[in-house]
Amino acid sequence: MVGLLVEDTIDDQGWNRKAYEGLLNIHSNLDVDVVLEEGVNSEQKAHRRIKELVDGGVNxxxxxxxxxxEYFSTIHNQYPDVHFVSFNGEVKGENITSLHFEGYAMGYFGGMVAASMSETHKVGVIAAFPWQPEVEGFxxxxxxxxxxxxxVRYVGEWTDADKALELFQELxxxxxxxxxxxxxxxxxxVVEAIKDQGDFAIGYVGDQADLGGSTILTSTVQHVDDLYVLVAKRFQEGKLESGNxxxxxxxxxxxxxxxxxxxPDEVREQxxxxxxxxIQTGQFPHEEER
Known part of the structure; x- marks a missing residue:
């Protein structure tokens, strides 16, 4: 049985929604019962929800x-028969895994598209935190x-739309x-504001072409839903590794x-x-030209 904890809501049309889609895919593709818990935004809530999930048969x-x-690192030893999986954090020990998307590459190629379409030769990132590798890549x-x-401007959290819009106006x-x-x-x-101003955007996490029509030049997509199924299948087979x-x-x-x-077609082709x-060599264009 599989449980999913999210900090906010699955109605964000982005990161959390993709997690929920992954959970549904686990249910349908692997014939496994699943449980969703929203609003788990503190260690205390996480520990309480974990106990409830484990008592309900989630492993x-x-x-x-x-x-x-961090939440799982403080509690995983109490539940040796449960495997804990998080994203983008550093973990160590048995029965705990952290999944990392290599964000630099997607940011890099998104930055190439953005620069190719900028008339002012000025592009901007409105990021949540400095540790996001896609920022440097872009x-x-x-x-x-x-x-x-x-x-580059930082909001300081994932959900502060007012701050993000202020930074948009600043840029x-x-x-x-x-x-x-x-x-x-x-x-x-932010995409809505960009669209209203007649500017362009690069979508984030999901393919957001439907949000802004031609406004979304492309999106940097993390196929979270597919990764959920991959990880759950490995767990079923007893092959899910601990660590990062x-x-x-x-x-x-x-x-x-x-x-x-x-x-333009020539930009797409490039x-x-x-x-x-x-994909074939692990090299970026600037590395090939050295």
Whole structure:
């Protein structure tokens, strides 16, 4: 039996929603009973929900986010027959695993697309936290494409839409015309504002082409739902490793999304070729040219 803990709600059209879709896929593809718990936003709540899940027969628990790595690290030894899985945190020990998306690459290729479509040669990232590797990747990809200047601003949390919109307005004053709202809890209102202003955006986590029409040039997609099934299947087979596991384009769980109709064919081809080379060799365009 599989349980899922999320910090907020699954109605965010992003990170948490993808987790819920992954949970449903586990239920349908692996014929396993599943349980969802929303609003688990503190260690105390996490510990209480974990006890309830274990008492109900759950033996694989996903905590969908960085914070759960810490929560699980303090309690996993109390439940040796349960495997705990979190995202993007550092863990060690038996029966605990942290899954990491290699965000640098998706940010890099997103930055290439953004720079190719910027008329001002100024692009901007509205990120949640400095530790997000996709931020550095976006900056490097934009710089490689045409030496575009990349501005980075941090919201300080995943869900503060008001702060994110303030930062959007701040970046507009810097003449930024392509934006990367890299935060699952605020990307929707930011994309709406970008669309209203006639600028462009790079989608985040899911393929967000349906949010903004031609406004979304492409999206940096983490196929969280597919990874959930992969991990649950490995657990069923007794093959799920403890510790920190890393996934990238080569594993089929990171990709770019659909291209907007306004992105020229030559840009699409350049980006597609660069991704193909990266999958085969692990090299980025700036590394090939050294």
């Amino acid at each position: 694989l628990i996903f905590g969908h986010g960085h914070a759960f790595a 900056v490097d990809g934009a710089k490689y494409m045409n030496e575009s200047e990349a501005f 507009q004053k810097e003449q930024v015309d392509v934006f990367y709202p890299a935060g699952d809890g605020y990307h929707v209102p 596991l890393y996934y990238d384009f080569q594993d089929g769980v990171v990709s770019l999304g659909e291209f907007s109709s306004v992105v 980006i597609t070729d660069a991704i193909s080379t990266y």
